[in-house]
Amino acid sequence: MARWGIGLAGLLVSACLTYNPGIVLSDEVVVVREGGEKRLEGEILEEAQDGSLLFRTLDARLWILQADEIKSKVDSDEAVVPMSHKQLGQQLLKELPDGFKIHINGDFVIAYNTERAYAQWIGGLYQRLQRGFEKYWQRKKMKLVDPGFPLAVIIFGDKLQYERYLTKELGELPGVLVAYYNLLNNRVAMYDLTGGQRAPGARPGDNRKIAEVLSNPQAIPMVATVIHEGTHQLMFNMGMQTRFSDTPLWINEGLAMYFETPDLSNPRGWRAIGQINPMRIGRFRQLIGTRGSDSLKTMLSSDTKFRDPNLSLDAYAEAWAFNYFLLNRYPEEYVDFLKHMSGKPRLQYDSGETRLKEFLQFFEQDLASLDREFVQYMRKAR
Numbered sequence: 001m002a003r004w005g006i007g008l009a010g011l012l013v014s015a016c017l018t019y020n021p022g023i024v025l026s027d028e029v030v031v032v033r034e035g036g037e038k039r040l041e042g043e044i045l046e047e048a049q050d051g052s053l054l055f056r057t058l059d060a061r062l063w064i065l066q067a068d069e070i071k072s073k074v075d076s077d078e079a080v081v082p083m084s085h086k087q088l089g090q091q092l093l094k095e096l097p098d099g100f101k102i103h104i105n106g107d108f109v110i111a112y113n114t115e116r117a118y119a120q121w122i123g124g125l126y127q128r129l130q131r132g133f134e135k136y137w138q139r140k141k142m143k144l145v146d147p148g149f150p151l152a153v154i155i156f157g158d159k160l161q162y163e164r165y166l167t168k169e170l171g172e173l174p175g176v177l178v179a180y181y182n183l184l185n186n187r188v189a190m191y192d193l194t195g196g197q198r199a200p201g202a203r204p205g206d207n208r209k210i211a212e213v214l215s216n217p218q219a220i221p222m223v224a225t226v227i228h229e230g231t232h233q234l235m236f237n238m239g240m241q242t243r244f245s246d247t248p249l250w251i252n253e254g255l256a257m258y259f260e261t262p263d264l265s266n267p268r269g270w271r272a273i274g275q276i277n278p279m280r281i282g283r284f285r286q287l288i289g290t291r292g293s294d295s296l297k298t299m300l301s302s303d304t305k306f307r308d309p310n311l312s313l314d315a316y317a318e319a320w321a322f323n324y325f326l327l328n329r330y331p332e333e334y335v336d337f338l339k340h341m342s343g344k345p346r347l348q349y350d351s352g353e354t355r356l357k358e359f360l361q362f363f364e365q366d367l368a369s370l371d372r373e374f375v376q377y378m379r380k381a382r
Helices: 085-095 116-139 159-170 207-214 219-237 249-260 278-288 295-301 312-329 331-342 352-360 367-380
Strands: 002-004 027-033 036-048 053-057 062-065 070-074 101-105 108-112 151-156 179-182 187-191
Touching (some): 027 053, 027 062, 085 101, 085 151, 108 116, 116 151, 116 219, 116 249, 151 159, 151 219, 159 187, 179 219, 187 219, 219 249, 219 278, 249 312, 278 312, 278 367, 295 312, 295 352, 295 367, 312 331, 312 367, 331 352
Parallel strands (some): 002 036, 108 151, 151 187
Antiparallel strands (some): 027 036, 027 070, 036 053, 101 108, 179 187
């Protein structure tokens, strides 16, 4: 159990925790919130000097516990197995409104209140994504771990229910998203994309309606987002990234976009990894003409552009393009860098200068030369 010299206020950042499979230590904390007591069982990951805790429960959820709300805590050496798929399903049903059901597909526990066919489609889509994810990184000699916890997915029957859930959970809507991965509770939430206009005789979420949605080019960004958020969940649970460590957004989002490209010619909506992302490459090629000479340096050393609504679309396009370039042009060097980043400790955040220095130590050329090669490569990419 590590200790650090600050409190936990302000720790809500875009980073993630690696979940290792198998046994965890069974600690117990009793907290007082909203006038009542809550008992948490799991593992104390970090303890601040002021007594605040970063705690992981047996469903892989992270809790930020302030010292003044902790009534008692026990550091136990008793080993327990994390929550099972069935137990997680039961917990989800208790938390969600009436009408939800559970569908289990591989590592995924899917709670849904739409047609079962849609839950099965998402389950199949995510299981294919996971298999492809594992095979891809195996070829790249990037070692992954099996998820040590079941992976929760929540599907709402329509957009309004989904937005109400996110507003309650996050306090606001995180932009116009059809799916969202929550860093703290380790869950992907989404809504049934077929829940709008219905074809004659087709219920929302059934196979005919799914096929109809996939036949529409407007489905490209929607399916891409569903895959994108699922990729985040896999990266955070299979050893590539660590919550509350310094994972730059150009890596986090760039890799998710690398995997997100849908294939609507496939009846299942997605098939291949690493294809040209039509939404991102068009934006990046528009950016090239006005892109500053320090654009790459800024992206590598800071997350600022990703958090600026006026710059974020360009930042995402550049992050996808740079990941595409590195994985195709310098795969060994980039994988070595990703291995280094996967070992970053929690709650230690690097300066922009350190970020840039650590990246460049894996490549034999200076940043200006790498940037020129990057732009030339992406101009020719087809």
